[in-house]
Amino acid sequence: MGVFGKKDKLQIIAFQTYGTDAHLYLRGRALEDEEIDLADKGFFKLIRNTYQRFDADEIKHTPLNIKLVDGRAVSGETNDDGYYLIDLPSKDLSQLINDEGWLQYAISYSDYSLKREILHENRFPGEMMIPHEDAEFGIISDIDDTILWTGVASFLKWRAILRTFFSNVGQRIPLKGAAKLYHRLHHGKSGKAVNPIFYVSNSPWNLYRYLEFFLIKNSFPKGPILLRSLRAALTKNHDNDRPHKQHEIRNILKTYPGLSFILIGDSGEYDADIYKEIAEEYPNQILAIYLRDVGHRKRMVRVKDLFAEFDSTPVLFVENSDQLELHAKQIGLL
Incomplete structure (x- = not known):
C-alpha cells in the first residue's frame, strides 16, 4: 500500500540484463506503483520519494508471462520479495537483437484475479543485451x-x-x-x-x-x-x-x-x-x-x-x- 494509504496500481520493473544466443536471462520486480517522480525537487518530496523507494510493496508469488518479439513465450513467478528470474536455455536469440545488441520483450501479470487496476494495460517493456560477435572488447x-x-x-x-x-x-x-x-x-x-x-x-x-x-x-x-x-x-x-x-x-x-x-x-x-x-x-x-x-x-x-x-x-x-x-x-x- 502506498505512503498515504491509497490502493496503488501495479507495475513490473524489468531490469536490463544480459544473455547469449542460447541463453535467456531476465530479471526484475513486481511492485505496487508508488508514482515516484525522480525529477521531483524540494526537501519533503525527496524524503517522500526516498521512503517510497525502500518501502515498496512487492507482489509476491504471482505468475508472469514473458513474450519475445518473435512470439515465443515463457512464464515465471515472483519470489517472497517480488523479484522474478527467468534463467532458461534457448536458441537463435541473436536474430532478435537490434543494432545495439538489445533483445526486447514484454512482460505481464497472468493472474487476473488481482483486484486492482494494472498500469499500461498489463504490458511492461524489458530488454536483454547480447553482445555483437564483432565487439572489440x-x-x-x-x-x-x-x-x-x-x-x-x-x-x-x-x-x-x-x-x-x-x-x-x-x-x-x-x-x-x-x-x-x-x-x-x-x-x-x-x-x-x-x-x-x-x-x-x-x-x-x-x-x-x-x-x-x-x-x-x-x-x-x-x-x-x-x-x-x-x-x-x-x-x-x-x-x-x-x-x-x-x-x-x-x-x-x-x-x-x-x-x-x-x-x-x-x-x-x-x-x-x-x-x-x-x-x-x-x-x-x-x-x-x-x-x-x-x-x-x-x-x-x-x-x-x-x-x-x-x-x-x-x-x-x-x-x-x-x-x-x-x-x-x-x-x-x-
Missing part, C-alpha cells in the same frame, strides 16, 4: 565515485548517504568527461563497434530506477545495471561488498569467454582488490585496469602498494577521464 564499470561522485571514501560514508538519499537524481553530477569517454570506449578503435558496457554497483536494487535515470539523463551508453539485495547492502560487514562484485564480474567473464574486458573503478574501497584478484584468475580476458583517484591519500597509497609487483595486466591510476582515454589509445583500445 567489453567494459565493466563501477558507478559510485567512478562515474557518479558520492563520497563513499568519506568518514562513515555520510556524504554518500546524504547525496544518494537526499539529493534529486537530476541534480547529481557525473564525473567530468565520463559520459563522453564511455561512448568512445563503447564505439572502440574503429568508431563503429558496439562494445558492451556493464555497470556494477553495491547499491541495492531499490535504487535501480534512480541509477537508470542518472545514466540516461547524463547520456551514458546503455548497459545492464547489476545491483544487490537490500539485505546484503545493509549488512555491517563491509567485506560483503566484495563477493557481490566478484560474483557479477566472474559471471560476465564466464558468459562471454571469447571477449576481453577493461575494468574501471576507483581507489575508494575494494575495487582495486577485486580487480586484481579477477585479473589473476582471468589473465587472458582482462586488457587493463583503471582506478580513479578519489582524493583519499592513505587509500591511494594502499592501492598503489597492492599493485607494486603486479605486472600481468596494465594498471593505471587516473585523476580524470582524459588520462584514461590517452592510455587506452596508447595500448590500442582507441
